[in-house]
Each structure stands twice: as C-alpha cells, then as structure tokens.
Amino acid sequence: MRVVQIIDSLDAGGAERMSVNYANSLAEVIEFSGLIATRSEGALKTQIDDNVHFICLNRTKTFDLKELLRLRQFLLEHKVEIVHAHGSSFFVGLLVKIIYFRVKLIWHDHYGDRVKNSMSNNWLIKFASLFFNGVIVCNNELLQWAKSNLYNAKHVYLPNFTVHNPKHEKSLILSGIDGKRIVCLSNLRNPKNHMVLLEGFHKSKLAESGWTLHLVGKDSHDTYSENIKKFIKDKNLQDKVFVYGAQNDVYSVLSQATIGVLASTFEGFPVVLLEYGQSGLAVISSNVGQCPEIILEGKNGLLFQPDDVQQLEESLQKLADDSDLRRFYSSNLKSYVYENFSHEIIIQKAIKFYQSV
Structure with missing residues (x-):
C-alpha cells in the first residue's frame, strides 16, 4: 500500500499533528508513506521520521498550476494509491483527483464545530464529497453529520492518537x-x-x-x-x-x-x-x-x-x-x-x- 498525507502547513495544531502521526506510523507498516505540506513548513517538520517522504509545495494562491503539477508528478513517481487529505487541504485533494482521477481520495475532518455550521458554510465540502472515496472523522457527531450531508457512502470514525518520538x-x-x-x-x-x-x-x-x-x-x-x-x-x-x-x-x-x-x-x-x-x-x-x-x-x-x-x-x-x-x-x-x-x-x-x- 502506498499512501500520502496532505496538510496545508506543519504549524503545531491538532490536524497538523495527526497528519504527521499518520505518516510516521504508516511508514512502519506499509510500502510507502509520504507527507505533503501544500502551503508552508512549520514547527512539526522536525517530527517527521526519516522513512517518510516529505515535500512542501509552497503554494501561494488558490489555483497554483505549477505546484499542482509538481504534486501530480510526485504521486506518479511514487505510484501513490491513496491521498489522505486533512482538514482544509481537501481542496488540494479535490484538484489532484480531477487531474489524476485514478488516485483514491480520503478526507479527514478534524473540525469539531462543523455540526453547528449551516450548509451554506460547507457547500464546497459537500460538492467535493462527490470526489471523495472515503471520509474519516474524529468524533461521533461528525460521523452523523457526514452521513447526513456528504455524498460519499463510506465513512468511519477513527479516534485521534499520539506517538511519542x-x-x-x-x-x-x-x-x-x-x-x-x-x-x-x-x-x-x-x-x-x-x-x-x-x-x-x-x-x-x-x-x-x-x-x-x-x-x-x-x-x-x-x-x-x-x-x-x-x-x-x-x-x-x-x-x-x-x-x-x-x-x-x-x-x-x-x-x-x-x-x-x-x-x-x-x-x-x-x-x-x-x-x-x-x-x-x-x-x-x-x-x-x-x-x-x-x-x-x-x-x-x-x-x-x-x-x-x-x-x-x-x-x-x-x-x-x-x-x-x-x-x-x-x-x-x-x-x-x-x-x-x-x-x-x-x-x-x-x-x-x-x-x-
């Protein structure tokens, strides 16, 4: 199995920590584990294990064709099968899915207050869910929300975890x-x-x-x-x-x-x-x-x-x-x-x- 985590940055936040935790833990048990920061590096870069393939795209605008093509090349070069997009990086995952349709796209929702937001605030996620192959959520409330509001039929609740390195x-x-x-x-x-x-x-x-x-x-x-x-x-x-x-x-x-x-x-x-x-x-x-x-x-x-x-x-x-x-x-x-x-x-x-x- 060949999997890449995608996150906007590596600043020290909950979703960012989880992207690193997944990349590090998967590297021990699957063939290929990668991590891509789409906008910037951050404090958590030093937490990435040596056996995780990491790149930062330094994306500065919403539609950055050059960096998007660079990302696609990375996925092709390493024969990536699954893109695991965390939080707001679902949008980059959506663009990747459009230009590299055979990759499987999984979105991981970390935003606990989403269930209180109206769908007008989540319309882009609902549209993007047409391209999701699966959705992971971090609590049961989000699981019910995803089942009720997203188009994708595959959902799972996975608790967060931490790794002491x-x-x-x-x-x-x-x-x-x-x-x-x-x-x-x-x-x-x-x-x-x-x-x-x-x-x-x-x-x-x-x-x-x-x-x-x-x-x-x-x-x-x-x-x-x-x-x-x-x-x-x-x-x-x-x-x-x-x-x-x-x-x-x-x-x-x-x-x-x-x-x-x-x-x-x-x-x-x-x-x-x-x-x-x-x-x-x-x-x-x-x-x-x-x-x-x-x-x-x-x-x-x-x-x-x-x-x-x-x-x-x-x-x-x-x-x-x-x-x-x-x-x-x-x-x-x-x-x-x-x-x-x-x-x-x-x-x-x-x-x-x-x-x-």
Whole structure:
C-alpha cells in the first residue's frame, strides 16, 4: 500500500499533528508513506521520521498550476494509491483527483464545530464529497453529520492518537517550581478560551502558594494574544503566568508540568488530552466535543463547562490541594490512553478503511 498525507502547513495544531502521526506510523507498516505540506513548513517538520517522504509545495494562491503539477508528478513517481487529505487541504485533494482521477481520495475532518455550521458554510465540502472515496472523522457527531450531508457512502470514525518520538526532543526549561506547574498546550486563538483559564487561575489564588501557569502554543501576536498579555500585566501575574509560543519538544515540556488544562469552547478529538495522559499529568478539560470520551469525570480527570470560570477555579484548587488525587487521575488516564488510543490499534483500523475504498 502506498499512501500520502496532505496538510496545508506543519504549524503545531491538532490536524497538523495527526497528519504527521499518520505518516510516521504508516511508514512502519506499509510500502510507502509520504507527507505533503501544500502551503508552508512549520514547527512539526522536525517530527517527521526519516522513512517518510516529505515535500512542501509552497503554494501561494488558490489555483497554483505549477505546484499542482509538481504534486501530480510526485504521486506518479511514487505510484501513490491513496491521498489522505486533512482538514482544509481537501481542496488540494479535490484538484489532484480531477487531474489524476485514478488516485483514491480520503478526507479527514478534524473540525469539531462543523455540526453547528449551516450548509451554506460547507457547500464546497459537500460538492467535493462527490470526489471523495472515503471520509474519516474524529468524533461521533461528525460521523452523523457526514452521513447526513456528504455524498460519499463510506465513512468511519477513527479516534485521534499520539506517538511519542523522543529523538526529536530538545530542551525548554519551564519557569516555576517543580511539582507546581500547570500547562495549557493550545495555540493562542479562538476557540482555545485562554481568558477563562486565566481568570480561573487568578481567582483560585494558587499563585500565592507557588503554582504557575504555562501557555504553550503558536502566538500570532494578534488581538487575542494581546488580550492575554494585557490580563497578565493588569493582574501582576508576570512571574506566575508564562507565554512560550510554539514548541517542538512537546513531551519534554509536559514532563515538567503537574496539571494539564484544555479550556476550549469546542473541540473535535483533541490530541493534546492524549499527550497529557501519556505524560502522566492530572487533567482538567472542558466538557465539549469528544473530550468526555477521553476524560471520564471523577475517574481519570475533571470536566468543566467552558464558560464557567468558577467551576474551573474549583477544579484547579481541588487538584492543587490533593497530591493523591492527582496521582490517581494521572495513573488512570495514562492507562486509559494506552489501552484505547494507541497508534497501533488506530493505524490498523485506518489500513482496513483504506483497503475498503
């Protein structure tokens, strides 16, 4: 089997991580695994294994015939059978299908809030689905949406997974005290809901007992980002809340933290919760999307409503005050992630789906 993943860029986001995870994991078990970034490289390029064939097209416009023909040549040269397009890269996949019809096109939908959008916002995807040979989704809500709204008859729900590849890690030393670090691994943008996290941390008064909050993710230096930094300054939290920007060494960063938080207002199937679990963190997550499938309230972590600052505040205090509870949750979550979301299990399911199309 010869499969290529397509993604717009390799910036550190959920869909981007999954494209790399699929490419790396497939390279171990199939004849050919490739990865194509259509617009730009990014922080995740260093995470690509040596046995994955990678190119970046540097596409700068919607219809870039030169780069499209370059992509077609790559597929022909490597005798690619299946193109697995992630997220918004479905459009490039559609163009490829038009000029190289014999390739099988699979679209992977990572956008958890799609079910709330009207079809007027998804008309292009619905049209493109005429050319899809299969659709993979990251949660059950998206599966029902795809079955109801897309033309393609083959759909499958595959949970996200994560792969720990230590050879790519480098050192970033987090500020603060060992055992008292809270981390949020999310790009600084909507719908990641950083302001609710900041307010919950501030109101919890945990900073007064030595706890620190660490925001790790792409910083676009826009209004969203500036509001975060203004809050930190206005509340005199400069030595308690730290903003690092995007980092390649995710597991190195997480190994220095004790509590992991996801505060998003919506999610599909967040890879970060799996990364928190693999890293042995005690986790607090917003109760959205497929998060409750990973974080089982009171069993391996805590859930809160993303607009409820008080509930988040109380959850932070609960975990910070009880080291036994943190160990209980972190141990249970680590086992749960390993048993249910290992890359070996998901990749075999993906291969079966590939074969079905």
